[in-house]
Amino acid sequence: MDMKDIPDWVLALEKEDIEFIKKFVINSGSLKEVAKLYDVSYPTVRLKLDRLIEKIKLSVEAENGDFIQFVKQLVIDDRIELEEAKLIIEKYKHEKGQA
Numbered sequence: 001m002d003m004k005d006i007p008d009w010v011l012a013l014e015k016e017d018i019e020f021i022k023k024f025v026i027n028s029g030s031l032k033e034v035a036k037l038y039d040v041s042y043p044t045v046r047l048k049l050d051r052l053i054e055k056i057k058l059s060v061e062a063e064n065g066d067f068i069q070f071v072k073q074l075v076i077d078d079r080i081e082l083e084e085a086k087l088i089i090e091k092y093k094h095e096k097g098q099a
Helices: 015-026 031-038 042-076 082-095
Strands: none
Touching: 015 031, 015 042, 031 042, 042 082
16 A cells, blocks of 8 residues: 555554554454453543544534535636536535535
8 A cells, every 4th residue: 555545534643643553453352352352441542432433523523614615715716617516526425425
């Protein structure tokens, strides 16, 4: 896999986040097992996972926001029509699973 193929949300993660995800996957998604590895309680690991999920969501939203903002700017600059922009944004959101 080339660097260009790695999603931006992955690149936005800290090394510690990647290590957590690796341990989570290796342990078949068992938060109990990950808690044992880190020698912390289940709620602590759950909180870590919840924060990681939010971090990823924010990163994805920022990526989506950049594209949508670009399409809106095309309308403002009279480069495309509003109805076309709406269709593009709707299709984009649908493909990203946001619609």
